[in-house]
Structures are given as structure tokens and as C-alpha cells.
Amino acid sequence: MENFVFHTPKTVADAVSTRKGTSGGKFLAGGQSLIPVLKLDLAQPTDLVSLAGLKKELSYIKVEGDELVIGALTTHADVAGSDVVKKIIPSLAVLASGIGDAQVRNRGTIGGSVAHADPAADYPAAILALDATIKTDRRTIKADDFFKAMFETALEDGELITEVRFKKPEKAGYLKFNNPASKYAIVGVYVAKYGPNVRVGVTGAATVAFRLPDFEAALAKSFDPKVLDGIKVSEEDLVNERDAKADYRAQMVTVFAKRAVEAAH
Amino acid sequence: MTSITLRVNGKQVTASVEPRLLLVELLRENLHLTGTHVGCDTSQCGACTVFVDGASMKSCTMLAVEADGREVTTIEGIAAKDGTLHPMQAAFKECHGLQCGFCTPGMVISSIDLLKRKKDPSEHEIREWLEGNICRCTGYHGIVKAVQHCAKNGGAGAVGDATKKESTNA
Structure with a gap:
């Protein structure tokens, strides 16, 4: 690992101005993705701006109107164990309880995971399906505008996520087919029903999380796993690698979407 | 170099470290607490698990500077002052919860964390919780039995000598 300052x-303001004053700095939240990246020298930041001092300011779970609001430095363990999350969006607690392992969940944060935008991370599927908004130090970004490409988001250089706001669905479910060692999703599907509309977010299958409009339209007509049977998922943009080929991932998207509909509550 | 001060197994430690130094390197190389092991060095195996402010974490995936001002407890710090094994250590011994022993320090720390959160976990819950700890001897049967044994015989109890106040310089 290269050295850094x-x-x-x-405070949030301090963190943003400190980061702005660096030539190639990065924010460090829980570090469960960033530190492995640094150990492999995949990134060599000049500076690391620790967010640990902002924990009091940015670690919270609350309900505002029809939204579940989670501070960026809230750990996966806190989301998984939260009675508020279990009551308002139980599938989100299920998702958080399946991230990595217990030690990773004790340290990893929602803001860090969303900013990192790993193509196989769990939260991106939730962000898309639960029509989330991502609040930063300077603006609010809609879910559909957030994830751009592998490890690429709409965040500007030095922009800091402060909060994620999820819209409470009528019912929702998340299921993933995970890598047995890392627990990363080979395919993860989040299905959420909002009155007459349904949103489907998929992670792991492609290089960036995406929605499935065909699935959404079919489930909007009838929220029943059977309606997904005849709809083909295009293999074209899916990840094609030794562990799981694109055609297999396409099939798993359907399988796990159906199971997510069955699990929705 | 950055100066950090933390408590390790109840003792205050002050050290001057490079920001890139990992917590596990501070523990093993500077403080010679070699009970915490490095298995995979890629955040998967859990042999490096320690308590930081009471929650189990992988010390290979945390910088030493991030532990500044915090309380770290390693496997060396969980037994009683007189050397009596911690109930979880005793349960691992009783139930043959180890074979080669390499994963054991991390397994013991993680298992204590589980029983702090859930007094009487099911076999499934134990196995699920220990997903972040890999035993390459595949001795999971004895490990799960040890956690159940500990839960049924008074629980994980308190951890170590955190009341000591001596200072050392690393």
C-alpha cells in the first residue's frame, strides 16, 4: 500500500473542504471496500479523509413522512438490527443482514457502499427499487440518475453523501444468489410495489445496477411471480465470466426476481 | 508518521505509525500480540478478528490510525487476570472446537460477539454468524458445539482485563 496523508x-463542512484541498484524496468511511482496494494498489490516493469524526452527525435511522431516512455513516449492522427498518421496510433489513459477514457489517456503511458503487454490492438494487434519493453535501440525486457505470456514480469529485432516503413501499422483497466466499451478489433482485407501480432493481448481473422495465410492467399488471415466466432477459449487457456466464446470470435474474416477488411483504 | 493512542487489552498504548499501517500489523509487529492471525489478508477468513469498541472487526481491513482513541481487545486480552480461560476459550477446549488452531483466535472473538447479541442462538444462527470466519481444517462441527456449550453454561460473560491502567509505549 502506498502511503498517504x-x-x-x-464536521461535514470540514470533511468536504479538507478533501477539496487535496490533489488526489478520498473519503474513508468504514473502509471495507476502500482498504482492500488500497492493499491491492488499485487506487493510490494522496490523502485519506476519515469520516469517523462525523459519526454522530451522520449515523441515524428515522422516518419522515413516507420515507425511511438513513444517515450515510450508519453501519450495515445498525440497518440490519434496526426495529424501525424492520417495521417500515423489512426487506431492507434483510438486505443489510446479508452484506459480507458480521465483521464487515459492523464496520461498513451505507454511504460508503453507495458511493463505491461496486457492481455486485447489495445496496444499489435497493436504491433503484425503493426509488431512493441520495443527499450529498450540496444537492439531492435521484436513484435513476445515480449509478453510471462500474464504480462510477453521479457524484462529483469531492462530493460527500450525507443521507439516503428510501420511499416506503406497499411491499417489497430482496433475494440474492451470492458468491459463497465474499457474499457478493452474482445476481441480486429487489422488487418493490408502490400502488399500481412496481420497481425492479438488479445488482451483480451487469457492470452496473439496472432496472428491468419489462418485469416492472408485467408485475404492475399482476404482482405474481408467474407473469415473469415468458419474459426474456437480454444477455447482451450481462457480465460473462468463468464463475457465471451471461446466459446463466440472465436465467438467475428471472429466478431471483420470482423469489423476490414471493418473499415480498 | 502519525501519533496514536489507544487502549489494547486494557493497557494504554501510544505509537508513532505510518497512516498505511494496518491495525493487525500494529498488533502483531509493534505490540507483539501474535495471537491475532493473518490468514487471507483479503477480508474473507476472519483469523484477524478483534474487538474494537466492543464490536468484532477484521483488523486486516482497518488502519491503525483508525483505532486512535479506541479500545481494542485481542485474544490475549479475554482471559481473566489470573489466567483462567474465558468461558468461550474453555468451551472450545471442552468441545474440541479447534484442530490446527490457526482460525481459533478469530473464531473465539466472533463467537463472543454473537453471544453478546444473542444469548441462545440456534445452530443455524451460529453458522450464519460465523460466515466471516473460515476454518480450513473444516472443523465447524466442534466450533458450533463449543458456542452452544458456552451459551448453555453461563454465556460468554465479561471480556478480559479491561480495568488495568498501565501504559506502554510501542
């Missing part, structure tokens, strides 16, 4: 700001 380590900063410990105490």
Missing part, C-alpha cells in the same frame, strides 16, 4: 475532520 490521514485527515480527521469533525
Whole structure:
């Protein structure tokens, strides 16, 4: 690992200005993705701006109107164990409880995961299906505008996620087919029903999380797993690698979408 | 170099470290607490699991500077002052919860964390919780039995000598 300068700001404003003053710095939240990246020298930031000092400011779970609001530094363990999350969007607690493993969940944060935008991370499927908005130090970004490509988001250089707001669905379910070692999703599907509309978010299958309009239209007519049987998922943009070929991932998208509909509550 | 001060197994430690130093490197190489193991170094195997402020974490995936001001407990810090094994260590011994022993420190720390959160977990819950700890001898049967044995015989109890106040410099 290359060396870097380590900063410990105490407020959001401090963190953003500190980061702005660096030539090639990065924010460090729970570090469960970033530290492995640094160990492999896949990134060599000049500076790391630790967000640990912002924990009090940015670690919370609350309900505002029809939205579940989660502070960016809330850990996966806190989301998984939260009675508020279990009551308002139980499938989101299920998702958080399946991220990595217990130790990773004790340290990894929702803001870090969303900003990192790993193509096989769990949260991106939830962001898309639950029509989330991502609040940053300077603006609000809609779910559909957020994920751009593998590890690429709409965040500007030095922009800091402060909060994620999920819209409470009528019912929703998330299921994934995970890599047995890392628990990353080979395919993960989040299905959420909002009155007459349905949103389907898929992670793991492609290089960036995506929605499935054909599935959404069919499920909007009838929220029944059977309606997905005849709809073909295009293999064209799916990840094609030794562990799971594109045609297999396409089939798994359908299988796990059906199971997510069955599990929805 | 950055100066950090933390408590490790109840003792205050001050060290001057490079920001890139991992917590596990501080523990093993600077403090010679070699009970915490490095298995995979890729956040998967859990041999490096320690408590940081009471929650189990992988010390290979945390910088030493991130532990500044925090309380770290390693496998060396969980037994009683007089050397009596921690109930989880005793349960691992009783139930043959180890073969080669390499994964054991991490397994014991993770298992204590589980029983702190859930007093009487089911076999399924134990296996699920220990997903982040890999035993390459595949001795999971004895490990699960050990956690059940500990839960049924008074639980995980308190951890170590956190009341000591001595200071050392690394």
C-alpha cells in the first residue's frame, strides 16, 4: 500500500473542504471496500479523509413522512438490527443482514457502499427499487440518475453523501444468489410495489445496477411471480465470466426476481 | 508518521505509525500480540478478528490510525487476570472446537460477539454468524458445539482485563 496523508475532520463542512484541498484524496468511511482496494494498489490516493469524526452527525435511522431516512455513516449492522427498518421496510433489513459477514457489517456503511458503487454490492438494487434519493453535501440525486457505470456514480469529485432516503413501499422483497466466499451478489433482485407501480432493481448481473422495465410492467399488471415466466432477459449487457456466464446470470435474474416477488411483504 | 493512542487489552498504548499501517500489523509487529492471525489478508477468513469498541472487526481491513482513541481487545486480552480461560476459550477446549488452531483466535472473538447479541442462538444462527470466519481444517462441527456449550453454561460473560491502567509505549 502506498502511503498517504490521514485527515480527521469533525464536521461535514470540514470533511468536504479538507478533501477539496487535496490533489488526489478520498473519503474513508468504514473502509471495507476502500482498504482492500488500497492493499491491492488499485487506487493510490494522496490523502485519506476519515469520516469517523462525523459519526454522530451522520449515523441515524428515522422516518419522515413516507420515507425511511438513513444517515450515510450508519453501519450495515445498525440497518440490519434496526426495529424501525424492520417495521417500515423489512426487506431492507434483510438486505443489510446479508452484506459480507458480521465483521464487515459492523464496520461498513451505507454511504460508503453507495458511493463505491461496486457492481455486485447489495445496496444499489435497493436504491433503484425503493426509488431512493441520495443527499450529498450540496444537492439531492435521484436513484435513476445515480449509478453510471462500474464504480462510477453521479457524484462529483469531492462530493460527500450525507443521507439516503428510501420511499416506503406497499411491499417489497430482496433475494440474492451470492458468491459463497465474499457474499457478493452474482445476481441480486429487489422488487418493490408502490400502488399500481412496481420497481425492479438488479445488482451483480451487469457492470452496473439496472432496472428491468419489462418485469416492472408485467408485475404492475399482476404482482405474481408467474407473469415473469415468458419474459426474456437480454444477455447482451450481462457480465460473462468463468464463475457465471451471461446466459446463466440472465436465467438467475428471472429466478431471483420470482423469489423476490414471493418473499415480498 | 502519525501519533496514536489507544487502549489494547486494557493497557494504554501510544505509537508513532505510518497512516498505511494496518491495525493487525500494529498488533502483531509493534505490540507483539501474535495471537491475532493473518490468514487471507483479503477480508474473507476472519483469523484477524478483534474487538474494537466492543464490536468484532477484521483488523486486516482497518488502519491503525483508525483505532486512535479506541479500545481494542485481542485474544490475549479475554482471559481473566489470573489466567483462567474465558468461558468461550474453555468451551472450545471442552468441545474440541479447534484442530490446527490457526482460525481459533478469530473464531473465539466472533463467537463472543454473537453471544453478546444473542444469548441462545440456534445452530443455524451460529453458522450464519460465523460466515466471516473460515476454518480450513473444516472443523465447524466442534466450533458450533463449543458456542452452544458456552451459551448453555453461563454465556460468554465479561471480556478480559479491561480495568488495568498501565501504559506502554510501542
